[in-house]
Amino acid sequence: EVQLVESGGGLVQPGGSLRVSCVASGFTFSGYWMSWVRQAPGKGLEWVATLKQNENDKDYVDSVKGRFTISRDNAKNSLYLQMNSLRAEDTAVYYCTRVSGRKGANNWFDPWGQGTLVTVSS
Amino acid sequence: QSVLTQPPSVSGAPGQRVTISCTGSSSNIGAGFDVHWYQQLPGTAPKLLIYGNDNRPSGVPDRFSGSKSGTSASLAITGLQAEDEADYYCQSYDSSLSGWVFGGGTKLTVL
Secondary structure, eight states: OOEEEEEOOEEEOTTOOEEEEEEEESSOGGGSOEEEEEEOTTSOEEEEEEEOSSTTOEEEOGGGTTTEEEEEEGGGTEEEEEEOSOOGGGOEEEEEEEEESSSSTTOEEEEEOOOEEEEEOO | OOSBBOOSEEEEOTTOOEEEEEEOOTTTGGGTOOOEEEEEOTTSOOEEEEBTTTBOOTTSOTTEEEEEETTEEEEEEOSOOGGGOEEEEEEEEETTTTEEEEBOOEEEEEO
16 A cells, blocks of 8 residues: 655744655655645645655745755655745645656646644744 | 635535636646646545546546646536535646646535
8 A cells, every 4th residue: 555654743933944754655665756745724735845766856836945955765765855944834734745647747646645734833 | 826726615415516617827737737636525635536637546436527628627526425525626737837736725515
């Protein structure tokens, strides 16, 4: 069974840092692009970042560029999101998701983890 | 303001048919990028419902169908059931933003 399990969420002060993690199982992790998608409380979904198989090939939504870093450890089947200079508007549930389909723009996200809540507040 | 526009809510009685629209522009749906749909039941993670405009993953009932035309796409649900009550999101790629984009979501209420 394909499974994604996030961890590492919590309460952090504005300007602080946090790293969330995702452990994958049930598929060949190194063969897939992986992404983070977030959902602010009561709001819709927002794509945050995607990491392709090449560790140097990453895409970010404009609002997190320069502050967030997506990375992976294929030996540990793990995906990470390092979040620095956190703002109140970064408060959200962060979902780890596998990018499925042909490797290009027409990809979709499947499956999704259960999410981990990051709260930025003083 | 989401790049893809969905109605905030739709409703229907059990057994009825409802549609949810997803309107984009020439830099996303109109540029030929595929549209995908997700269902999010209350308190759970999103689940893929339709991929590649009109394809259903295994396990998704054929009551759910997708279509795309021009700068818009639609999700249709026939034979509405109480268990279909959820939030539905469309997703595509935007070449101007160089990233993946979602609609704002539509809350389906089964009356």
